[in-house]
Amino acid sequence: MSAGDEELGEWADWLPHEEYMRRAITQALIAAEQDEVPVGAVIVRGGRIIAAAFNQREQLHDPTAHAEMLAITQAAEAVGDWRLEDCSLYVTLEPCPMCAGAIVLARIPRVIYGTRDPKAGAVDSLYQLLGDNRLNHRCEVIAGVLAQDCGQLLTHFFRNKRAQGKK
Numbered sequence: 001m002s003a004g005d006e007e008l009g010e011w012a013d014w015l016p017h018e019e020y021m022r023r024a025i026t027q028a029l030i031a032a033e034q035d036e037v038p039v040g041a042v043i044v045r046g047g048r049i050i051a052a053a054f055n056q057r058e059q060l061h062d063p064t065a066h067a068e069m070l071a072i073t074q075a076a077e078a079v080g081d082w083r084l085e086d087c088s089l090y091v092t093l094e095p096c097p098m099c100a101g102a103i104v105l106a107r108i109p110r111v112i113y114g115t116r117d118p119k120a121g122a123v124d125s126l127y128q129l130l131g132d133n134r135l136n137h138r139c140e141v142i143a144g145v146l147a148q149d150c151g152q153l154l155t156h157f158f159r160n161k162r163a164q165g166k167k
Helices: 003-033 067-079 097-105 147-164
Strands: 040-045 048-053 087-093 108-114 140-143
Touching: 003 040, 003 048, 003 087, 003 108, 040 067, 048 067, 048 147, 067 087, 067 140, 087 147, 097 108, 108 147
Parallel strands: 087 108, 108 140
Antiparallel strands: 040 048, 040 087
16 A cells, blocks of 8 residues: 555545446446447456446347446456456446346456446345345445446436437
8 A cells, every 4th residue: 555545544445446437437438329328347357457348238139238248248258267256347337136147157256336226226226136145156345436427327318318208
């Protein structure tokens, strides 16, 4: 820890999380530009981003093409293994049940997300799949990293959709 980090105390741990979440936000912005729901994800291993993805359900006509699912597939290819045991997933929106299930199956030990999803969140909001003792894997969860920025992306996107009269 550097001298500057000592002054920050417990906040020093948030700095790298914010940097990686900004990279996930960049992915979410790409999604919005392509008229996709603006959710972005990155997977980090050893301090290096090994996967970056955004929602592509509309573009790929695939209901499973969530940012987390695409990033997990990329990371598994990069690592050469389906077990992502030494990786961290950063995602702008709390994962849904499908993505939370994939996170458990991939053995990702740490998930950091931006804003909660009260309608489909399976980490804290509706379900707590990543911490469920009945499953064979549990994750450390850090919630609320750049939550306001992540939430504003979604609010703005859906406000524009409603104004255009689109679903």
